[in-house]
Amino acid sequence: MTLCTLTIQQAREGLRAGQFSSVEMTREFLARIHELNPVLNAFITINDVEALAQAQAADERIARGEDTPLLGVPIAIKDVLSTRGLRTTAGSRILENYTPTWDATSVARLRAAGAVFLGKTNLDEFAMGSSTENSGYGVTHNPWDQTRVPGGSSGGSAAAVAADLCCAALGTDTGGSVRQPAALCGVIGLKNTYGRVSRYGLIAYGSSLDSIGVLAKTPRDAAIVLSVMGGRDPLDSTSVDTPVPDFAVAMNGSVAGMRVGVPSEYFIEGTQADVTTAVRAGIEQLRQMGATVKEISLPNTRVALPVYYLIAPAEASANLARFDGVRYGLRVPGEDLIDTYSRTRGAGFGAEVKRRIMLGTYALSAGYYDAYYIRAQKVRTLIKQEFERAFEEVDIIAAPVSPTTAFKIGEKVDDPIQMYLADVFTLPCNLAGICGISVPCGFDAAGLPIGLQLLGRAFDEAAILRAADAYQRETSWHKKRAGDRA
C-alpha cells in the first residue's frame, strides 16, 4: 500500500525512474478505493476501465521518454466538472443519467498533462453545502472519524486525499468548498484566484464566485496541478490572461520578510477554542520563521455571509434553470409542460438546492432586486476594496479556515443557518475574488485536524503557496495520517 501515500512529486520521480509503473500505481489506488469507498463514500463514480487504459498509455509515453507534469499520476475529480465519457452528476439525482461528451477545460488540461482519472468524487448537490450531507448519493464520511462529516462541498475530494485514495483531487470553491473540507480532513486545499482557472465545464453554482481548486497532500503538489490547469481559456470570457508561473519552482522556501496580516474579525467568539489556539500557534510559527506579523482589521467580514447568501443563490436560481428535463438528465412527465417542469425539478433537486433557488429567485424579484441583489453587490465591492487596502500593508492574511473542526453527521442538517456559518471565514475570499489556501496546523482535543487559512492577493498564489510550503516543512501536522486512526 506504499504507492498510495505518495505525493505527486514523489510519484513522478518514481515513475520517471521506473521504480513502478502508472498501471501498478493505478491498480493499487483502485483496489484501495474499492476497499474503502463502501465505508467513506468519497467517490460517486469509480473510473476503473478508463483509468487503467490511461495508466497504460502513460506508461507507454514514459517508456518513450516523455515527461509531462502529471504523466501517469492518479487524480480524482470532483463530480461537478464535466468529464468526457464519464458520468457527471453534480451530486444531483437530476443528472443521475448524464454523461458529457466533452471535458471541462481544467479536466482537458490535466488529461493533456498525462493524469489518470480514478473517478468522480462526492459533493453537496451542485456544490451547495458544507458537509456533503446534501449529496444525492449519500454523505461522505470523514476518514479521521467516520461519524463525522468531511466538510463540503468538495468533501469527497478532501476525504479521498486524506484517505490516500488518490494523489490529489480537483475541487471547486464558491464560498469555501475547497478550503473548509481540506481543513476538516487535514489536507492542503488551494482556492485559486477568480479567473485563474477556466470555469468552462464547471457546472455553475454562483458564476461570479465559483473557482476551481486543488486538494493535495503538499502545497507543492497543489502548485503543480495549478500550473497545469491555470491560464486564459478562450471558452471562458472571465478567465484572465495573466501569466501562469511554474508555481512549484517559484516557491523559494522562505517566509523571511513576508508581511502577514491577522484580521481581528476572524478571531471571534463562537469559534472552537482549540481552533483559535492552533491557528494562533501557526501564525506564531510563521513569525518565528521570519515573517512579520501585523494585526489588521477587515470590518466588513461580518456582512460577508448575508451578502454571499444573496449573490450566490441569485446566480444559482438562473444557473439551475437549464435543468428542465428537456435536453438531458431526469424527466418526470406531467399533465402539461408546467407540470412536467415541476415534477422533474421536484424529484430531481434536493431540499437545500430548492431552498437556494427560492432564495435567489426572491432576491431577484421585481420590487426586491434593488434592496437585496443590488445592495449586496455594493457591499461586495466594499469587501473587495477592504482586502485591496489590507494587501497594501501585508503580503498575505492568516486566519482560521472554519470555526469548528469536523462536526457530527446530522448535527446541523436541520439548522441551515448553523450550517451556513461553517463558511463564515472562507466566504469573504470568494466575494473579493482573491486566492486562499488551507494548511494543516494542529488537532483538536478529539484528534480532529485544524486548518490554517492563508489568503493572498489576486493572482498571487505564489505567495500563499510559498508560505504554506515553508510552514509545512517546519511542522509535522501533515505527517499524521487519517489512515493511522482508521
Place this chain on the structure above:
Amino acid sequence: MEYEIVIGMETHVEQNTASKMFCQCSAEFFGAEPNTHVCPTCLAMPGALPVINRRAVENAMMIGLALNCKIARHTFWERKSYWYPDLPKGYQITQYEYPIAYDGYIDIDVRDSASGNWTEQSYRKRVRIRRAHLEEDTGKLTHIGGSSFVDFNRAGVPLIEIVTEPDIHTADEAYAFLSALRDIVRYLGVSSGDMEKGAMRGEPNMSLRPIGTEPFGTKVEIKNLNSLRAVRDSIEYEVKRQTEVLNSGGKVHQVTMGWDDARGVTVTQRDKEEAHDYRYFPEPDLPPLDVSEEWFESVRKRVPELALSRQDRFTQTYGLSAYDAVVLTRDRAVAEYFEIAMGGIPARAKAAANWITGELFRLMGSAGVSAGINAVKASPAQLAELIEMVENKVVNINTAKSVFEEMFATGQGAKAIVDAKGLAQISDTSALDKAVQDALDANPGQLKGYLAGQDKLFQFFVGQVMKATKGKGNPQIVQGLLKDAIEKRRLSV
C-alpha cells in the same frame, strides 16, 4: 367617435453572421436538418459558457448608427429568466438596462403602400427610435399530433431588437417604417431582412385614443406577421375591430393577438393581464462590454450612405426622377454600380440610370442572375466606357445595346468588343457624313441625275461612300445619311 391610432413598433432583426451570438456554431439555420448546428453552449449543457461574437456587436452598432442612435460606450449583458422548452438555458442573454444603441430616429417616406408610388398624399416623417439592443434567438418548436419537437439550430443566433417611440399613426406608416428598416439592414449587409423567412419580425404595439386626448388607450400587441402586407392589413383589421368595440361601449383588453394570414383576421393568443417578472440581472459569465474610441471609429467607417440619403442626392444633384432614384437605391450594390457607371458626371446620370434599369435589369432577368448585380460580369467601369462611346458617337445606341449584351455575356470591355468586331464604323456618323459629302461633291453629275429621278443612282452613292470608308460603313447608316444629305441639297439647289 373618431380615434387616433398610436403604434410603437418592436422589431427583431435576425443577423446574418457566420456564427451564433455566444458560440461558434453556424448561424445558418434556415433549411438545415434539425439540431445539427448545436454545441454544448447553445444547448446549455451543464458547465458550458458563452463567448461574445464581436461581429454581432459591430452589426448592432452599425444598425444603431444607421438609425441615428447614440452608441453606448459601456454596456453589459443581462439574463432574462423565463421558462420555455425552446429556451435552453432557462434565461436569454440580452441587454436591458444599457442597450448598445439608444435615442435615435429614422426618416421614412410614407408612400401609397399598395403601389409603392409617391402620390399627392405621400409625405416624409420621422419616427424616433427608443433603443436597439442585442440578444440571442430561441430554438423553434414544432407540434405534430400530440407531441412537440424542438430544434435548437436557431438557438443563439444573434438578434437585434429595435423599439420605436409611439410615433406611428397609420398602417401605411407602419408599412413604410418596416420597409425602410428592411432596406437599412440590407444596406448594412447585417441581415437578409426577409420577413417571409422570419429574418425580420415586426410586432406593432397599438392602441386607440379619441382624437385630441392625451392618455394612451389599452395596448394590444400583434405577432406572427410574416410580411409587410400582413403588418399593414393586421393593423387595419385591429383598428376596425377596436373602433367597433369602443364605439359599442366595450373595453379593449390588453392582449397579444396573432395574425391569421389566410383568414385575414387577428386571433387572441395570450392574455397579458399578469405581468411577467423576468428577474433581470447582470450576466456573470460575460465581462461588461467597453466600446473603445478606436473600435467605434472602425465600425462607424463601415456604415455606408443609406438609401434615403442617396435617393435625395440622386434626385437633387443628378436630376433623376423620384422613381429612378428609388429603383436605383433599393439595393446598395445597384446604387454603387450606378455611381461608378455615371462616374460622378451629372449629365451622364440619366443615361446610366436607363442602362441599369433597362438593359441591365432585363438581361439579369432573362439570364436568371439571382446573386444580384455584383455577380454581373460587365463591370460598372465598363458600362461607363460604353456610355462614353455612345456620347462620343463612337457607337449608336442600338449597336451599344448589342455591345452591352456581349459585355454582359463575356465580361469583355466595351472598347475591346467594338474594336474586335470593328463596330465603331457603324455609328461613326461624323466620319461617314464626311464621306457622304465628299461623294456628293465629287459626283455632281450623278447627283443631278438622281435628283432628276434616276433612283438607281442612289446605290452608286452608297458604293462611293463604302469605297471611301474602305468597306466599313454601315449601309443602313450610310443610306440614312445619304438620304438626309441629298434632301438638304435638293432644298438648297
